Amino acid sequence: MIGIGAGDPEQLTLQAVKAMRHTDVFFLLDKGEAKADLTRLRRDMLETHLADRTYRVVEERDPERDRSAGGAAYSPAVGDWRSARADIYERMIAEELGEDETGAFLVWGDPALYDSTLGILEEVRERGTVPFAYDVVPGVSSVSALVARHRTGLNRVARPVQITTGRRLAEEGFPEGVDDVVVMLDAHQRFRAFADEDVDIYWGAYIGTPDEILVSGPVSEAAPRIERLRAEARERKGWIMDTYLLRRAPGER
Numbered sequence: 001m002i003g004i005g006a007g008d009p010e011q012l013t014l015q016a017v018k019a020m021r022h023t024d025v026f027f028l029l030d031k032g033e034a035k036a037d038l039t040r041l042r043r044d045m046l047e048t049h050l051a052d053r054t055y056r057v058v059e060e061r062d063p064e065r066d067r068s069a070g071g072a073a074y075s076p077a078v079g080d081w082r083s084a085r086a087d088i089y090e091r092m093i094a095e096e097l098g099e100d101e102t103g104a105f106l107v108w109g110d111p112a113l114y115d116s117t118l119g120i121l122e123e124v125r126e127r128g129t130v131p132f133a134y135d136v137v138p139g140v141s142s143v144s145a146l147v148a149r150h151r152t153g154l155n156r157v158a159r160p161v162q163i164t165t166g167r168r169l170a171e172e173g174f175p176e177g178v179d180d181v182v183v184m185l186d187a188h189q190r191f192r193a194f195a196d197e198d199v200d201i202y203w204g205a206y207i208g209t210p211d212e213i214l215v216s217g218p219v220s221e222a223a224p225r226i227e228r229l230r231a232e233a234r235e236r237k238g239w240i241m242d243t244y245l246l247r248r249a250p251g252e253r
């Protein structure tokens, strides 16, 4: 399992390139038209770094997730989707990989952060139908890329930082005792709830790619700008990936 960074091909580590060069088969999951860009970036990486060697690419269509399922239905929907993915991984490993061959999944950002590939591969291993061993190559996550581009730290001196989702931020707000929160997977711009508070935002979309957009400042001032830029970019490209850090004065509440 190879972390490939969150968009900038130069974030591919030397370890990742080395692992790619020892790979016979690359498994790519195609997430449909909207995310064709992400599949293309992976293919470009292979062409750039493996120009002098042969390898195979196996592409499968990612199963659709039931995104209409909210609230209590959310977890079962994710569970079904994971099992459907596990079936695909199992088949790919069993049928597309020779006995002594090495396969690789190229995982966006870092495989350890809000990515299901690790869990799904473990599920396949636990089923015991196809024996295999694997290693994980860490990657530069979108969180590292975000704060680097804003030239800020993730945490303040000796203070905690929490990484969470837009859904949880909406439900729980700032976690107890935490004043720095990184928010991922937020389709609803939940930061708007903090427009009346003394909270700064460091926001980035398509970080590390030619389409990168960065905005920072107090939420009260930055939110309308982010909303406009986000809507325009989403309209233009058909998809968006954005992440942000919310920072409030320690002991605000």
Ligand SMILES: C[S@@+](CC[C@H](N)C(=O)[O-])C[C@H]1O[C@@H](n2cnc3c(N)ncnc32)[C@H](O)[C@@H]1O
Binding pocket: 006, 007, 108, 109, 110, 111, 112, 113, 114, 115, 140, 141, 142, 143, 183, 184, 185, 186, 204, 205, 206, 207, 208, 209, 241, 242, 243
């Ligand atoms: C399924 S998670 C995968 C995270 C990935 N494993 C990582 O380490 O960054 C997808 C979320 O990551 C964030 N993300 C990934 N790449 C990004 C990028 N280039 N710019 C902004 N956000 C990004 C967005 O919050 C998106 O909703």
